[in-house]
Amino acid sequence: MGKxxxxxxxxxxxxxxALEEYKKDREAISKRKSVSVVAREHGxxxxxxxxxxxxxxxxxxxxxxxxxxxxxxxxxxxxxEGHGNSYDPPFFEGIDFxxxxxxEADEELRAYxxxxxxxxxxxxxxxxEEENRPLAEKDKTSDNESINWLGxxxxxxxxxxxx
Numbered sequence: 001m002g003k004x005x006x007x008x009x010x011x012x013x014x015x016x017x018a019l020e021e022y023k024k025d026r027e028a029i030s031k032r033k034s035v036s037v038v039a040r041e042h043g044x045x046x047x048x049x050x051x052x053x054x055x056x057x058x059x060x061x062x063x064x065x066x067x068x069x070x071x072x073x074x075x076x077x078x079x080x081e082g083h084g085n086s087y088d089p090p091f092f093e094g095i096d097f098x099x100x101x102x103x104e105a106d107e108e109l110r111a112y113x114x115x116x117x118x119x120x121x122x123x124x125x126x127x128x129e130e131e132n133r134p135l136a137e138k139d140k141t142s143d144n145e146s147i148n149w150l151g152x153x154x155x156x157x158x159x160x161x162x163x
Contacts, residue, residue: 032077035085063112074088
């Protein structure tokens, strides 16, 4: 066999190997699922499943802003379509998808949202009260402290003295 045939054979073997790797990657990619897909498969919502994943240590953060914990980062993949992330099957292993577990997570999530709503309303109520207080009550500092003398001095210098 000549050098040319050996090179051709080597090139064909490399092509076959690359094709096998590509097929293997495509197969692995096809097994990845998003949280919403897995949630639908188990009769719940993505929000509830996210809460369950947080409780089980796979996510950190709060609803609307979850992050994968470092020990599960290896299973996370970013989708190019921008529809969220997908995860390898081991990411979802060991999760209790029983009706009871889903119901419990749902109740906890509802309670969390209710508390968050109360906190937000309290914050804005306080802000509105602060805005409606008379100006004299808002700022108990003396007039000299509330005037920006340095700013006035710079403005005067720039306006009249600087040539």
